Amino acid sequence: MKIDLNIQPLESWIQTGKEPLLIAGPCSAETEDQLVATAHLLAKTGKVTALRAGIWKPRTRPGEFEGIGSIGLKWLNRAKEETGLPTTVEVATAKHVEEALAAGVDILWVGARSTANPFTVQEIADALKGVDIPVMVKNPVNPDLTLWIGALERINNAGITKLAAIHRGFSSYEKSAFRNEPMWDLAINLKTHAPGLPIICDPSHISGNRDLIPYISQKALDMDMQGLMIESHIDPSVAWTDAKQQVTPAALAELIANLTLRKPETRNAEINDKLADLRNNIDKIDDLVIQKMAERMQIVEQIGTYKRDNNITILQVNRWDEILHKRTSYAKALKLSTEFTEKLLELIHSESIRKQTEIMNKSQVVATEKLTHA
Structure with missing residues (x-):
């Protein structure tokens, strides 16, 4: 069954000349120096399409670092001005949307916890009405394709036509090598339901371990996903959140250089x-x-x-x-x-x-x- 989404091609809203399309940056914006220095190193690689950073961090338990907050938007803006990289952040409330738009953020994304709650998604969608900005929607925490599709439809119904999905894996009770099970079949099903929808893979959250990121990245490209979102920190060993799954900008550049790019079709x-x-x-x-x-x-x-x-x-x-x-x-x-x-x-x-x-x-x-x- 096909779903009817009114969307624009990926190349109409993000530079796709670099291969693969790569969104990178720290899991969390921690300090202005950390974010801006990381952004400069990422831009220097010549491989990064857009800069990401967590500003508001929904954590599983209270007391953990929940993001630097709105001040981080100013740091992102500085990083953008100095490097030329467009910026993207996660939004989980209408207030987040309003502040990100006011700060000139270029791309928004809806996180896995938000996607799992239709009330939250609808609040975000209502805040986006009348706005022309790209929005990416991560899969829900649990393996529920209908929830994922529903979130995409709600955002699309708000008038957002620059739309993409992010595959970040799914929670599972079974212990495995991955933080979140890839469950590639669900991403394939989404592509079957919406053939024109760009899907970007988040190897960092699937892996939970930087050593597995190259494998997941290659697999995602082999599955004809349109790009990657990988967490990169100037010094992952001292990162305030998800230290194990972040890579340095230099390691990221090497990782991307070693990927094999294949085409979905040939004229031969x-x-x-x-x-x-x-x-x-x-x-x-x-x-x-x-x-x-x-x-x-x-x-x-x-x-x-x-x-x-x-x-x-x-x-x-x-x-x-x-x-x-x-x-x-x-x-x-x-x-x-x-x-x-x-x-x-x-x-x-x-x-x-x-x-x-x-x-x-x-x-x-x-x-x-x-x-x-x-």
Whole structure:
């Protein structure tokens, strides 16, 4: 399902000549010297498109550093005047919007915590009515595509046509190497729903660790995202917030230089013909997979009917464990990842349970109707 967003191309509101598009700067504006010095070093790399800095920092617990506040806008303005870099800040209230606009901030972004609250997003959207400024919307903290889309729609409905999404990963109870799970499939789904919407990746918040930023950055570009937002501090070791995920301007320049830029398409006829042949083969296999899946579900329905007629429970744990063990072993021998195989089997199993439950419920409905009419 496509969503109807009235948006302008990215190149109409931000300089896209540098590759990749790069928004960089400290997690938090801490002091005027820290921010301006960092900005000069970033500008000197020749790779940065816009300067970012946290002015108001929504923290999980009170008592933590919650941003320097409005005074930081003046520091940003000085950094902009001295380096020529356009500026961007996070806004979480109507007052933030008003102060940022008055200070001449060039781009605004809505943070993950704000995106998760439609009331907050609507307050920001109302404050933006009648204003022509680019706005970027981060994904919500939890993996909820509808919330993300809803926030983008609210901002767009306020008349903001210079619009982009920021993929910063999602919270998860499962422990992993990442601060926030990338869950690339949700970003892909957003791109499918809104093909013209630019998506920028925030490797810093996905990684939570500077060592992982190059990997996430390359992955994002390979997924055809339009740019990167990376936190950079003149001395990350003394940063007041998120020290582990910030890099120095020099390290950032090296990181960007080592990225491989790939194009989403090519005009080379020979390459396109080869891709078309390979995709045609995939289409044939996909059709066969769906056909076989339909045949499998027909057998599932027969099993459901048999279980119903013989008063056998739908779920049989031993049988499911047997399937999981045998299929994952077989898949592993065929060079398929265990994670992929388990997810696929769980999806198939869930649909099988649903179909069998439907058959059981039909028998109960019929019995109830007979009692009703008796």
